[in-house]
Amino acid sequence: MNVERLINEKLQHIAQNASVKEKDVKRNVKNQIVELVELVSENGLEVAQLAEVLNVIIIGKLDHVDIIKLVKILLPRANVPNFLIIKVLSNLGNKVLKYDVQALLLRWIIIVYNVIEDHSQLIKFYGVIFHYMEYNTLRPLLCHILYLMTRREHVKPYRIRKLIDLQTRFGPESHLLGLLTLYKDFFPNLVTIRIPPIKNAIFKCPDVAWFQLFNQIQRRWNYSINDTPTTRSSSFKQTAKRRKLDHVEIPKACTFNATRNSITLEEITNIELLASNIDKIDLPSQLASVLENRMLQHIVVCNPERVTIARISYWLEQCLMDLVYWNDNTAETKARLNSLLIKLVALTEFMKEMLPVIQEFLVKYIQTWDGIEHQEAIFKLLSFLRPEPFEQLLKKFFMPLQNLQEKLSPSWKARLIRCYTDLFTHWILFQENDFGDEIEKSENSFLNLSIDGDYSRTIQEFIHHVNRISITSLESTSDNLEVQHAIFSAFEAIANLQINYNWNRIIIPSSSIVYRAFFSTSGMSLSRICGIILQYKEAFDKSEKNPQQNGSHHSRSYINYFNSFVMDICNCLWRNRPFNKTDKNSKGFQLDDDIIRKLQEVYNEDWTSCYSLTHLPSFAAISKSCIQNLEESSPNIRKRLTLPATQFSLKEISAAGGLQISFNDYRVHFLNVLYNLGFVGIHDFLYQSLTSLSKLKNKT
Template sequence: MTSSPSPYDEDLEGLIGDIETASKLPTKRRLVGIKPTIEKTASVLYERGALPEDLARLVDLLTVRNHLDQASLGAIVRNLYPLGKVGDEIVLRFVGALGHGHLKPSFPLQGLFLRWLVMVYHLLDNPSILSQVYAVLFNLLDTAAIRPQLCHLLALITRRKHVRPFRIQIILNLSRQTGGDPNLTGLLRVFKNYYPEIIVGDVTKGRAAAFKHPDPQWRERLNIIQQQHRDSQLDSGVRNGFSVNHALGRQLKGAKAILPTVHTQNAQENSVTLEEINSAEQFVQNLEKIEMPTQLVAVLADPLLQKFLLLRPNAEAFSRISSWLMACLGDVTSGDADPVFWLDMIEVIHDYAVSTKSLPPLLLTFLTEFLKSWSGRDKTAMVLETLSFIPLMKFQDLHRLLQLLEHSILDNTADSQIVLIKFYTQLLRRWTISMQARDDLDSPPVSSIPDLISHVNTLTLTLSQTLPTVGTYLTILDFYEACGSIYSNPNLLQHIDIAVPPPLLVYLLHFSPSLAVLSRLCGILAIYKRAWELVMSKSLPRNRSLTKREREQINVFNGFLMDICNCLWRGRAFATSDLNAQGCRIPQAVPRALEKYVKAVDSDLDLGSIFTISYSPLLCLQAISFVREAEDNAADHLLTRHAGPVTQGSLQQLGLRGGLKMNWAEYRSGVLRYLEEKGMPGVPHLMYNTMKNLMKARNS
């Protein structure tokens, strides 16, 4: 007979997810009963408690009306053992669930909430939070079903400032109505402790409730769980980064459990072993004397050995580690080891990469082999974070790795494409940080950066059409902002070619329904424009001319830059007659048809102007809000106000009729300043860096 799995092995997060799903369905519509899941959840909570994230999800289940039965909800709240402090949000969710109303939890459940707050009072992250909602709690005293627990909590949090004559009178009246409720009498005695001269008579002499801990066994179990949690935190980490983790083998599971601990055999009399080191001072003083450990593969999980090999690299040591990893791969491919072992090894490598901020070639070899058989669904976040530490390398070598990754991740869904875009953004940011930390950028293969950007351009263009939502656009812009951080650094720009986004992507983002998207896009294009100017002006620290790749892209960039300025500023949307203008690459038959439609709607309008800051669906509110604020500031001197939208002619007429006196240039400059003040600087930055008249006005 096999023993039942320990509650420690249960996935609490998954159990909560199952309960959340079931809570949305009536009992008769559930395909599987929820009782076993509730029992497993209660068992796991009893054994190990709930972390803050799990606690918050459970509190949401308890406080929002759903289709779970009262017995299930009661079982959860009775086993709600928190690990660590209880935050304000948890307390307020419980307090907000109290009272009358068909959307409120049942009164027995509310009583359990109050009882729980009493039992975890000593764990509140901010004990004064209950004092802040004292009035809310006090006003619920007329609810008999929760009065015992409520009186206990009020007695616990009552301070001198809470005792007021009207509250004393309310308690006295309730006490008379209920025939001397012991709970009210007990609360009144607490009040009397603060103002004995006010509360007189025989009211407080009756039988009073003794406000003791509701469940001492629950408190004892809570103490045990919290102590176990503290002990596990202490045991799971090294005391400091300069001592060997001697408990590694017995603390870790899976692949980590087979990693040997640091051990040095055949040490010489005049040598020092890593096991003897217990401080940074000792480590530095004896660095050259330290003997190489016997089991070098422990470097994957031991921070001290990682520091040692970083400061004293050894080719033979890395060869031995590589041999061990390749032997593990051989066991899996030959069928002698469980494929799950690979995932455990990825966890080991992930911890190593996060700790050292690097991925040596031997680990890249292991990851390449791993990606050949990885499903793309197991431990995805961990695998991608590990791969984000890939060092800058030749793009031909990188591309082979990326093809394996994309083959595993992509499944013809937008979600998989978003996951991949986020990975490339993180990879590019790590490369940027590593390049900024280098003094010499001649040796690393920096040409891989524009190659990577060109590679990702195809993915971003595909994603923008697969899932054209604001969230998707913002994720795409995260990547190009990472590109912009490279091109805005002159030291990096003198070594790295500029690679621009695809024109179609720029137009899709420009005509998106979000001002945040437009602002961020314009801000990125402003960075690109300054980068082009630096390269072409030869004012970089190390002069360089445009490369062949850049010469092919400069006209493309100027094209969509002119189109955007024509739309937002020049009132010439979709024009093709200007130098570099491409009419947003829309077939000319479309603007002609739109022009006829616009004239049919309003003969005073033309297609070219309805995308400017006065008429644009994204900017018109900001534009007219700027005018309204200016009119409010000069309200005493105005005879009329502008009805909007603002045009050059309407401003002239407005001044003649006794309205706000403002010329066309002042209006447009004012709108740009207003956008900057409201936290949307992208459009102003692009205009200031593109339109010559604005450049001169700002410089003067």
């Protein structure tokens, strides 16, 4: 006899004899239940069988222990129809069912929530669920279900008042606080009471063993065809079949409710068909297939209906919660989570409609993230964050990341700064895409974005934050080159904002960042910081030329502070006046006078050229090689230069029959050599900052 027939026969016998009082019959029913539990634990139940078991439970004629056993075998092979969930919710408060049974049925809803056919139908029971929050036994589980169901539109003032009243009456129960925290995330102005911080996840899997058994049944029927019973109906094979890719089970895109006048996604084989039939396409029954179906992604992007996005979001939220909170932290679970996060990155790059659910996931995940697990995917997802008031971003994301930054390696610090650069770039693109051709017409387009808060202030505070973590990263890593260049990339992106967009407040890098780069042993670091300063100079010039159009409000002292960067670097590299404080705007690299005097004593008569273009450690070797190349290409050289190139050494060697070139001409030649080697920043900076150098170049 096959498994299906055995299950059906036992179910029928239990249903028919549940209310019989005779001892022999009751004993036989108990035996049938034991055998049924064994069968179903291995094979699960079809929809009709689930409905039959649920009816027997709700009638409540069996012994309490047997009812509990039957609840535990509500193990669906496929999706759970809405009518089964509605039947459970409709029987809350049923006096025939003991409260622990009702609570167990609510646990079942939480466990199968991910495979409920249409969550939108459950919203109609939001008020019913709230009504039974008075019951102590049911309240934790009802809070959990509400947490899964709730979206912004469900948070009403009267529901907030109800929750606050429950919290006042029953005390600070963790599940009530968790739901209030969710409500406060949506409407902080309505939830005015103080909510104590919650360190651990509240809404965890209510029964891990049960959930794992449910997953085994789902995997058996929806992934591995070889494990399915031979009696499974052909219609179920089609509707339930899924495939497992890269450790994550993604539903296959199948449409089961198509009409004669509609076209299914399975029939769309190219973009032309998609474009000509976009209004007729029926969406697949399992919208989670959007994770790997690019055609479906196109459809959702073209017609992003709220219900569609909500259904995809529900699936993603539950899948993420399953992997992060409901499973043991095993290697298999980590692999599945990483696979899902990678797919989520690809989806988000194409569908920005997924940003809210990603942001909600990251808010929770970042609080306990070790900075190592799933690093690449997490950093990528963080770069998609939508702009919010800076205080919210700081609390939710930037402070936890800063705490990690203080502990982890230089490479991690550099990766964080690169993530912030990507985030900043996405914000600029977000602004550009939202406004399109109207950007050029807007006097201050950053202020016009419809977000909760002042977008320009968010940008401004974010740049200051990047400035701060850049300084601490350089100090803690002894000016690690990878960290340096990550910082330079960040400020190049920031400078681009200030040059090419209508940004009314220029924010320059900290002096610590600029001066540390000057003393770096890497010539590329010095060249890049010079290039960045040149970009900022261009931004200031543009702002000063059209102050009314750009809304410029930079103080003269702030502009002079920036000009000190230009003056100090020029004094060292070209004018042979290192650390000068007497010229206009010169700050002497903000070194104390005592330190400058000690440097003068160390270098003695070589003081004026020790930090010049040809003597800096970052360029000295290149300068020596440049001199040697000039000598090799010059005929009749009787004596070669053995000292560093200076005005005096070149003059002496020229008189002795050596290289015939003046120091000024040599520096112009050396700058061109640096340019050809890729040191474009220092070349352009000096030529555009020094009028005398430009004239010298034209002369030569």
